[in-house]
Amino acid sequence: MTVNLLDFDLEGLTAFCEQLGEKRFRAVQLFRWIHQKGASRFDEMSDLAKSLREKLPSVCAITDLPVLSRQDSADGTIKWLFDVGGGDAVETVFIPEDDRGTLCISSQAGCAVGCRFCSTGHQGFSRNLTTGEILAQLWHAEHFLREHLKSTERVITNVVMMGMGEPLQNYSALVPALRVMLDDHAYGLSRRRLTVSTSGVVPMMDRLAADVPVALAVSLHAPNDALRDSLVPLNRKYPIAELLDACLRYLPAAPRDFITFEYCMLDGVNDQPEHAAQLLALIKGHGGRGVPCKINLIPFNPFPDSGLKCSPRPVVQAFGQILIAAGIVTTVRKTRGDDIDAACGQLAGDVMDRTQVAKRRAAVQPIRFLKSAKEKQE
Ligand code: SAH
Ligand code: SF4
Numbered sequence: 001m002t003v004n005l006l007d008f009d010l011e012g013l014t015a016f017c018e019q020l021g022e023k024r025f026r027a028v029q030l031f032r033w034i035h036q037k038g039a040s041r042f043d044e045m046s047d048l049a050k051s052l053r054e055k056l057p058s059v060c061a062i063t064d065l066p067v068l069s070r071q072d073s074a075d076g077t078i079k080w081l082f083d084v085g086g087g088d089a090v091e092t093v094f095i096p097e098d099d100r101g102t103l104c105i106s107s108q109a110g111c112a113v114g115c116r117f118c119s120t121g122h123q124g125f126s127r128n129l130t131t132g133e134i135l136a137q138l139w140h141a142e143h144f145l146r147e148h149l150k151s152t153e154r155v156i157t158n159v160v161m162m163g164m165g166e167p168l169q170n171y172s173a174l175v176p177a178l179r180v181m182l183d184d185h186a187y188g189l190s191r192r193r194l195t196v197s198t199s200g201v202v203p204m205m206d207r208l209a210a211d212v213p214v215a216l217a218v219s220l221h222a223p224n225d226a227l228r229d230s231l232v233p234l235n236r237k238y239p240i241a242e243l244l245d246a247c248l249r250y251l252p253a254a255p256r257d258f259i260t261f262e263y264c265m266l267d268g269v270n271d272q273p274e275h276a277a278q279l280l281a282l283i284k285g286h287g288g289r290g291v292p293c294k295i296n297l298i299p300f301n302p303f304p305d306s307g308l309k310c311s312p313r314p315v316v317q318a319f320g321q322i323l324i325a326a327g328i329v330t331t332v333r334k335t336r337g338d339d340i341d342a343a344c345g346q347l348a349g350d351v352m353d354r355t356q357v358a359k360r361r362a363a364v365q366p367i368r369f370l371k372s373a374k375e376k377q378e
Pocket of ligand 2: 111114115121164
């Protein structure tokens, strides 16, 4: 099988080059051609020795993901649906803003966590993406956008691991991908412009702090264990107190001095003033001194069969005001790419139609969280 060079961070590429009898600086050259210049063919790499350019195609390739579709929203948001084989597809979303361009990347085909309010969660888990598949989303989007926008500058300035999947349940593929994103010879993102979002895989949060301490967003969604158990099933394994302890342990390594908590606003489920009061008590009191944090309220993006509704706007505002009045920096996430179903948690709607993943999963396992969907939710 041909080696995919998108699977390697610089260290891995160096080891690969050494196996071919090449020096480290050759690996750096190759790495820059791939990630900085977006080269996909070795014959374009003019400063590589001719003998190496001729040798490479027989042993390796730069393997892009096939695009099933690309949708452009009226607000500039772009969504790609990439084919990852075996009937699975993943989504990647580019969100342009005045001062930045953010790419939202998927880490898995489906997700095993099964959050009640998440379209990907309802789809079930298919498989982990490889490092090459995670990076191909960035490689493809960056070089497509540069061409599309006629830019010679970097277009993607921020990356968030907030697409389909739980990144910390695909740790071994995630880490080299993050390293490439941070590498000055590749995308050169700063650690604060690279965010991993997790539903709370506590042991892996500790490993991330040690290995690649990028910005961390934690999907909290509920201020008590009973409610969080029902929304984010992983809470039964890693309850809120353990999760907040892990946040406190993460902070000394983090590029910012706070953790971002994401909180999806579900009508009548977790959006009442008493939930805000509980949330405040939790984040201000945990561990005696509280957890330095920002809170990002995400209006729930509905999808078919969720059985949930978004909190009305005034309810979201009132919830936010309670937190702000207590001194917690709170933002309400703007919904982008609504017209192309590119908003948080809507990813996978198309995948289900296109790849029949949902049907295949339903055939082998009951979709357990639908049973509890009668309760009021986000
Ligand atoms: N698995 C990771 C990252 C992907 S989900 C995690 O859960 O953090 C990215 C964010 O979108 C999470 O905060 C998630 O809770 C949120 N989300 C999922 N479904 C949503 C929906 N339908 N509406 C709004 N936000 C949603
Ligand atoms: Fe998985 Fe995150 Fe969706 Fe939960 S919210 S099911 S962890 S992708």
